[in-house]
Amino acid sequence: MPQSQxxxxxxxxxPSLGPARLALLRGELARRGLDGFVVPRADEHQGEYVPKNAERLAWLTGFTGSAGTAVVLRDRAAVVVDGRYTLQVREQIDTRAFTPVDLAETTPEAWIEGNLPEGATLAYDPWLHTADGVKRLEKAVAAAGGRLVPVDGNPLDAVWNDRPPAPQAPVRPHPLAFAGEASEAKLTRVREALAKARCDALVVSDPHNLAWLFNLRGSDVAHTPLPLGYALVPRDGQATLFLDPAKVGDEVRSLLAPVARFAAPAELGPALQALAKTGARVRLDAATAGYALSRLVEAAGGKVDVGPDPITLMKAVKNRTEREGARAAHRRDAVAMARFLAWFAAEAPSGRLTEIDAVEMLEDARRQTNALLDLSFPSISGAGPNAALPHYHVTRRSNRRIEPGIFLIDSGAQYQDGTTDITRTLAVGAVSAEMRDRFTRVLRGHIAIATxxxxxxxxxxxxDAFARRPLWEAGLDFDHGTGHGVGSFLSVHEGPQRISKLGTTPLEAGMILSNEPGYYKQGAYGIRIENLIVVEPRDIPQAERQMLGFETITLAPIDLALVEPRLMTAEEIAWLNDYHARVRETLAPQVDEAxxxxxxxxxxxxGA
Incomplete structure (x- = not known):
């Protein structure tokens, strides 16, 4: 069996380390005269994936999920997580030291309001919270009768004795052959947006936006090719990139010399202060800029304009080169998926396979493309009841044998020309009529989005409701969004576009999203069908408005053993047959005979 790289x-x-580390943090807080401290999962850039030296929440509590907040007071502490992690958090923390809290029932702010003693001082690291996040904390602390204060140095870092060093992976160019637009042209668009917003400069605090704007990639975090750093883009004049000099080689410096200068991260503060002293209005990204940046600008006399980074929407709309790259990446990935699915169909009935076996074999199939650079996220490989956890992460301890019933695998790859993300739900042996019913309803919702x-x-x-109607008709639903945005050799979870009850950004031609409705029966099984789709123009004769639709670019069979045709319309069956014909015609010439x-x-x- 191949091993995962x-x-x-x-x-x-x-969990056994939690109480001792909690005591260390409380000792440091007491030394500083503080009664409590907020520990978010976020790093300075509010990223989904963070470097090892920013895994503060995991170090303190043991909880390793991608979202969560700990609040530590003198006599109690809580770890607040969303519905994805309510089971995981109880397994990973010492519940005698930390109280697990479900975000759906109690937000961190609500917990603070209900537990912070009157007159107590609660501290936070202003680099790890956005301006909006600080406002929410201020409101909660005021309601409790306490005092909220920023700290200049993170007290947790002071007691994290074996804290890993900051990442220093080399920054590398992302060639124009894959990017499709030069940095000069992108900067012109950004400056036009700044002029329209009447801002004098933009602080690029989102590393995804930095990577896109300057056509750079890196390896500072797992699964997303990011160089961590900041950029300052003035409306007039040269941009500055604040990156660790050890990460930036001569090739990158030479390529960007016409449009940007480089400076060490420590120079960001002085540069912002110098700009602010001129009275400049500085745009800070509402989603990713730490509140410390607002404090720097305001203290030096500048004007803070908290709002959307215009790069975020520009990046979301893929140009022709990026769209073609995505299609090529998905064709390549489809060959690997076909090899894996054929292997799984042959081996799973034996009862010898485990969830980890499946992950390792699929990764090996992708490595055989000779183009795989990384996974786009840790693969979700769920057998039986584990499939009912939408964000399940298989470990050596949780690893289940794949037995008759349903198996779900959600995985993706990073190729230089594109990022993939695909989920397939597979029948292993006999499946129940209920499983086929639920699967077919999910499939019908998937088709409703695709068409x-x-x-x-x-x-x-x-x-979003298009995907839910077949489930709603049976009194069923799923709790996650139907689709998220996807980057171009960047993050597999990219905003602002998404198909969700909260997805307010208008969809535009060129955006890439996932289409992934699901159904989860807790303790029994889970179902999800995920393809990636590209928003494209639709030419409708005599249409009175400009219309859009979706092109499906993921190519992999949908398990027919789980389909109940009697529940489907003729049009839905035709879509499935046409999709499978395209999969077969594309992949058959590229795979081995078996x-x-x-x-x-x-x-x-x-047929029906």
Whole structure:
């Protein structure tokens, strides 16, 4: 069995360390005259994936999920997590030291309001909270009758004796052949947006936006090719990139010399202060800029303009080169998926496979493309009840044998020309009528999104219900969004576009999203069908408005053993047959004979 090069199966949790580390932090807080401290999962850039030296929440509590907040007071502490992690958090923390709290029932601010003693001083690190986040904390602390104060140095860092060093992965160019637009042109667009917003400069605090704007990539965090750093883009004059000099080689410096200068991260503060002293209005990204940046600008006499970074929307709309790259990446990835699925179909009935076996074999199939640079996220490989956890992470301890029933695998890859993300739910042996019913309802919702046609200006929230109607008709639903944005050799979770009840950004031609409705029966099984889709223009004769639709670019069979055709309309069956015909025609010439034989059967046409 091949071994994973990109995914760890260690859960990283050691609940026994929590009480001692909590005592260390409380000792440091007492030394500073503080009664409490807020520990978010975020780093200075509010990223989903953070470097090891920013895993403060995991170090303190043992909880390794991608979102959460700890609040530490003198006599109690809580770890607040969302619905993805309510089970995981109880396994990873010492519940005698930390109280697990469900975000759906109690926000961190509500917990603070209910537990902070009157007159107590609660501290926070202003680099790890946005301006809006600080306002929420201020409101909660005021309601409790306490005092909220920023700290200049993080007290947790002061007691984290074996804290890893900051990452120093080399920054590398992202060639124009993949980026499709030069940095000069991108900077011109950004400056036009600044002029329209009447801002004098933009602080680029989101490393994804920095990478896109300057056509750079890095390896500072797992699974997303980011160089961590900041940029300052004035409306007039040369931009400055604040990156660790050890990460920036001569090639990158030479390529960007016409448009940007380089400076050490420590120079960001003085540069902002110098700009602010001129009375400049500085745009700070509402989503990723730490409140410390606002304090720097305001203290020096500048004007803070907290709002959206214009790069975020520019990046979301992929140019022709990026779209073609995405299609090429998905064709390549589809060959790997076909090999994996054929292998799984042959081996799973034996009862010898485990969740980790499946992850390692799929990763090996992708490595055989000779183009795999990383996974785009840790693969979700769930058998039986583990499949009912939408964000399940398999570890050596949780690893289950794949037995008759349902198996779900959600995975993706990073290639230089594109980022992939695909989920397939697979039947292992006999499945129940209920499983086929639920799977078919999810499939019908998936098809409803894939075939949707909508006027320009429509948001993801307006079409999210299309995916839910077949489930709603049976009194069922799922709790996650139907789709998230996807980057171009960047983050597999990219905003602002999404298909969700909260997706208010209008969809535009060129955006890439996922289409992934699901159904989860707790303690039993889970179902999700995920393809990536590209928003494209739709030419409708005599249409009175500009219309849009979706192109599906993921190519992999959908398990027919779980489909109940009697629940589907003729149009839905036609879509499935057409999709499978395209999968077969694209992949058959590229796979070995055994995989081809399996593929022909897996993509056969079905009738009503």
């Amino acid at each position: 990109f995914q760890s199966f260690d859960d990283g949790a050691d 949707a046609v909508f006027p320009k200006g429509t948001s993801g929230a307006q079409i 995989t081809r034989d399996w593929l022909v059967e897996a993509t056969r046409a079905i």
